[in-house]
Amino acid sequence: MKIENLGEFGLIDKLNQILPIDDKDVIVGYSDDCACVKVGNDLLLFTVDIQVEGSHFIKEKINPKDLGWKLSTSNVSDIVSCGGKPRWALVSLALPKDLDYEFIKGVYEGIKEAQDYYGFFTIGGNVSSSKQLMIDMSMVGQTDIFVGRDKARVGDFVYISSNLGLSKAGLELILMDKDSYEDFEKKLIEKHYRPKARIDLLENVKKSSSCIDISDGLVSDLGHVSKRSKVKIVIEKEKLPIDNNLKIFCQKYNKDPYQYILYSGEEYELALTSDKDLDLIKIGYIEEGEGVYLKTQEKLEKLDDKGFRHF
Ligand SMILES: Nc1ncnc2c1ncn2[C@@H]1O[C@H](COP(=O)(O)OP(=O)(O)OP(=O)(O)O)[C@@H](O)[C@H]1O
Numbered sequence: 384m385k386i387e388n389l390g391e392f393g394l395i396d397k398l399n400q401i402l403p404i405d406d407k408d409v410i411v412g413y414s415d416d417c418a419c420v421k422v423g424n425d426l427l428l429f430t431v432d433i434q435v436e437g438s439h440f441i442k443e444k445i446n447p448k449d450l451g452w453k454l455s456t457s458n459v460s461d462i463v464s465c466g467g468k469p470r471w472a473l474v475s476l477a478l479p480k481d482l483d484y485e486f487i488k489g490v491y492e493g494i495k496e497a498q499d500y501y502g503f504f505t506i507g508g509n510v511s512s513s514k515q516l517m518i519d520m521s522m523v524g525q526t527d528i529f530v531g532r533d534k535a536r537v538g539d540f541v542y543i544s545s546n547l548g549l550s551k552a553g554l555e556l557i558l559m560d561k562d563s564y565e566d567f568e569k570k571l572i573e574k575h576y577r578p579k580a581r582i583d584l585l586e587n588v589k590k591s592s593s594c595i596d597i598s599d600g601l602v603s604d605l606g607h608v609s610k611r612s613k614v615k616i617v618i619e620k621e622k623l624p625i626d627n628n629l630k631i632f633c634q635k636y637n638k639d640p641y642q643y644i645l646y647s648g649e650e651y652e653l654a655l656t657s658d659k660d661l662d663l664i665k666i667g668y669i670e671e672g673e674g675v676y677l678k679t680q681e682k683l684e685k686l687d688d689k690g691f692r693h694f
């Protein structure tokens with residue numbers, strides 16, 4: 384069986400069967416944005432995210448500082464979505480022998496910027512030679528309560544932390560390889576290269592019944608919440624805000640903004656559920672049932688999971 388036929392999540396299920404968890408201190412494993420372990424009175428959160436040349440970035444196009452920032456943000460975002468503060472990171476480098484030192488220096492300067500902004504420390508790592516450039520960060524966070532994907536409840540509202548869709552538009556612009564970009568295009572590209580994990584929303588996360596960060600796309604990531612919480616999630620189309628720069632992008636390139644809002648990955652914004660009134664963007668509600676639906680005035684349509692998959 385080729386792994387491309389198993390798919391990303393089919394593969395993870397099989398790996399879990401080989402290594403089941405038999406440790407009473409593990410609160411959550413294999414199934415959420417972070418694994419969670421009880422140590423004394425604390426809950427520690429563990430996550431790991433890699434940036435691979437060709438899959439996550441094009442080396443010739445990315446500023447190495449942006450790469451260090453994006454790598455850090457993808458890790459911090461998982462910690463924040465579980466309600467935690469990022470604390471410590473390890474960085475594993477797989478580097479082609481002829482890589483210029485200046486590139487890795489830039490990556491570490493980007494990590495430094497992220498450390499200062501998010502408040503964590505890199506405390507070690509590993510180095511190996513490799514044909515392909517890969518930079519992997521693992522991160523430990525700390526919290527007093529774990530906010531997962533499995534406690535969205537019927538009657539909750541669904542919230543998002545910001546306008547969505549910008550990262551996908553930014554990536555498409557980068558891949559167009561244009562000689563020059565208009566100002567609104569530069570802003571979309573900036574959103575792709577410099578996403579901000581929503582550490583500012585930790586108090587809202589802790590008040591939520593469930594939370595997930597949007598790395599594969601809103602529908603795909605809400606699909607995880609729906610499956611794990613065993614509920615139906617209804618998104619009301621008219622409540623989805625369209626960012627002004629995304630609107631201009633879609634007009635210029637003749638695209639449907641909702642394909643971006645619903646399916647853009649690498650947003651590192653949050654999707655939360657709560658029965659409380661949160662000062663965030665309310666986009667829908669939870670009902671009994673399963674799946675993720677889009678409601679318009681005319682119809683209620685079940686949405687396909689077209690999220691980003693590595694295979
Ligand atoms: N190689 C692996 N071995 C064991 N568990 C894994 C492996 N890869 C992923 N997992 C687990 O599967 C779950 C889903 O992983 P995934 O990387 O999709 O996390 P995510 O938070 O949904 O996405 P992202 O990493 O983009 O934030 C996580 O709980 C993760 O710890």
Ligand SMILES: Cc1ncc(C[n+]2csc(CCOP(=O)(O)O)c2C)c(N)n1
Nearest residue numbers: 432437438439440441598599648649691
């Ligand atoms: C060259 C290039 N091709 C495609 C993409 C898009 N992309 C890569 S990973 C990912 C989702 C999160 O993945 P992960 O779960 O690995 O964090 C997305 C949307 C990109 N950024 N660069």
Ligand SMILES: [Mg+2]
Nearest residue numbers: 416461596598
């Ligand atoms: Mg995640």
